[in-house]
Amino acid sequence: MSREELENHLRNLDRREFLFKSTLALGSIALSGMLWGKSDQQKVVESLANPDAGVLPAPHFAPKAKRVIYLFQSGAPSQLDLFDYKPLLQKMQGQELPDSVRKGQRLTGMTANQKSFPIMGTPYKFSQHGQSGAWISELLPHIAQIADELCFVKSLYTEAINHDPAITFFQTGSQQAGRPSFGSWVSYGLGTENENLPNFVVMLSKGRNGDQPVYSRLWGNGFLPSVHQGVQFRSGKDPVLYLSDGQGIDPGLKREMLDELQAMNKMAKGTYGDPEIETRIAQYEMAYRMQTSVPEAMSLDDEPESTFELYGPESRIPGTYAANCIMARRLAERDVRFVQLYHMGWDSHDRLTSQLPKQCKDVDQPTAALITDLKRRGLLEDTLVIWGGEFGRTNYVQGDTSYERFGRDHHPRAFTAFMAGGGAKPGISYGTTDEFGYNIADNGVHVHDFQATLMRMLGIDHEKLTYKFQGRRYRLTDVHGHVVNALIA
């Protein structure tokens, strides 16, 4: 053990740890524990010193996916109008939802005062697509054409009934905010593949309906070192604010300034040993590299015309879902580990029939294009694409029953998401709901199970990627979650 390592250890050994460890055993054993055992903090400091590495020396399993593109559909897309075909609802149109089906499911504040729950079948035509016979409605004609690439999960369920807790649940594994997001965990565990770009990039796009907002804590790092937080790339001239130099600043001057800052920060680190200082140094250097790498990645000047044709007419407009999808593909090409797109506007509590088709139009072609684009470049081999929301929508009407005005309320008990690529078994539909589309009939997949399975596709054992905080070890799936092997290719 070198002197520097010893100093490092001693500096990171705060009073609480010292007392704790010295009570554990006889003096010599306690001493060896202090010298050889590594705390989570210690591991983090070391991993930051080698910015490529994650805290895991290697994945627990041979990874099937190295990158994730999570297309989060915020607001909850209506699975009964898109993927889960239930002809019984059309037959029972207008009839009251039987209590034997509802079984006392709690209602949101919006429908709590509703006296009746008339069933509303889907007005849209469903048909089977591809060799796999996947059921997709006429609202998603482009996604229907790539049905054989997709892995549908129709039996997702959650306990959360409102947006904030539900999205937080999907992103962090807990309905209460404060924990690290999925992308942060992946970044923490596996490290970066491209040191010139952030490991976790987030892009937002607006939808057709008074959007449920998303919050930056959804891509926050919680208690993990802040180097793992998601970086939001804005549409428009400056994807990352304050990244470019001000007018008249000499780049050489900028570099000198950064070098001086780094020297001072290193002195502070020598005194205090705070891992956040290491983060600060790393972030300054990352920002410097991003000054060149981000404009290059975000500029669509080198994209041929065929790309814009593939992704649709909206893809030229920055800030749209289609443009963000092109960006996601470019970032995947540049080995960014976790790209998350949030597309808002799915929350159709009323006027579903005027919003949903247009919402689908915005999303349908670009999603199919993204998967197609990744596939032909060979990127779909090891990139996992996920498409889904935070819960489903009810099979009964919220509000007015007229065609123009009916809406569907939140439904946590069964909903659908799909995956494609790295590790997701293509051409299957896993899990079924009952004929009312209300309860799960078999193969239920809880949010934690979903997260555990996604981790497994990345090669991580979800029970073994932990971080000790406030006295206990946390992980993305908290103390739950079973890997669903049937979903893994």
Add this chain to the structure above:
Amino acid sequence: MQLTFLAGLGKLHPLVVHFPIALLMVFAIWDTVERKKPYSWYGLVMLATGAVSAIASVLFGFILEDGGGYEHELIEDHEHFGMALAVSATLFCLIYAYRLFKKLPKLLYIHLPLNLMMVTCLTMAGHYGGELTRGRGYLSASDFKPVAALPTDSSTELPDLKTALVYHDLVQPILKKRCVSCHNPVNAKGGLDMSSYEALVKRGGKDGLVVAAGSADGSMIIQRALLPDTHRLRMPTGGAQTFTSNELALVRWWINSGASDTAKLANATPPAEVKAALQAMIPPTDLLSPLRALKVPVADATTLAAIRKVGIQVRVLQANEAWLDVRVPAGYTNQQVFEYLKPIAVQIAVLNLSGTKINQVQFGQLKNFPNLVSLNLSKTSFGDSDLKHLESNMPKHLQVLNLSQTSVGTASVPVLTNLKQIQRLYLWQTAIPDSEQVKLGLPQIVLAPQVKYIPFDSAILKPRF
């Protein structure tokens, strides 16, 4: 247990079990209330009959369990508490009897713990017993079955689909999982044995034949499985998990196709939902599986550090394995790259050179990497001549080869056709046009998916009712 006549005795368990429940509960209460009084004969009689009937319950319980059909974990918990009850009651009884006969004073301090123990064991055993007969969560839940108790597909049992027989390799394992614990030669409930083709299809049970070849909807096996949960005749009974929709699809298809025991899967044309069901049951594959049998030394840490220092990313693919994953960053111009990688050439399983600026001459060195499973050469200067040179030294286990956006052209077609070990070959935007790729008809070529543009029809917004 091979003695089938004793098997019926198991049915006495639900009867006998009520004796210890009543007697020991009453004894515990009475003994606590009357604790100041000396030992009494009435107490002994209650305790003794309670203990004896508890032992009998345990024995009958074992016989009943043998008949099968009970959830393993639940029955274990039930057994442990039941046996603990029998043991503590017997122990208490012996101490009580001994001290009563010897006219010794009461040992007050053992009464409370023993009584408490008996009551606890009794309550817990009783509760689990209730759950065994009524299903988990019986006490707390409304009719709503917790999702975790719903049936799930298993994904580890699928045999080789190319040689599989429909009945023996696909249907029989399903029946084994869901039915045979109650319908087997030893304990054939309803006179029906489902463990063999003969018994299932030819013999049937006391209500007749259960499989009507050619008609799944007319077969009792399907009809009973589809009855509502609360129906008396619904199979399986006792709240046990029924078929998943995938399993049901498979069994129905088998019956509809004639319920044969010789039909092969390879000769059949299953409908879409059966294909999907089979697909869902395939267990996860392993990219490194061809390499697992090989032994390579673990790469030296200093070598890896030196390689990382020159800007190449090296990772261990899987913990405790020697296999490495190398990513040479896009735009890499240092032509010595293969020299740097030589010391770890044997350990590299995945090599990603996409977007690098390596000169064509260097690619000849790719022959030094014998254990590659995945090679990505997209967006490099790799060309036909390089492929030709590499042909004789192609890694034996190479499964994925990405040549998209390179200058590889039709001259390489013969070489590519011969690469039988490759499972996925990417040729997008090479000099081989898409039409050529389709014509080649090689299953390993991953063709660029064709998604036809469908313009948005605003007629979809018009009211439909």
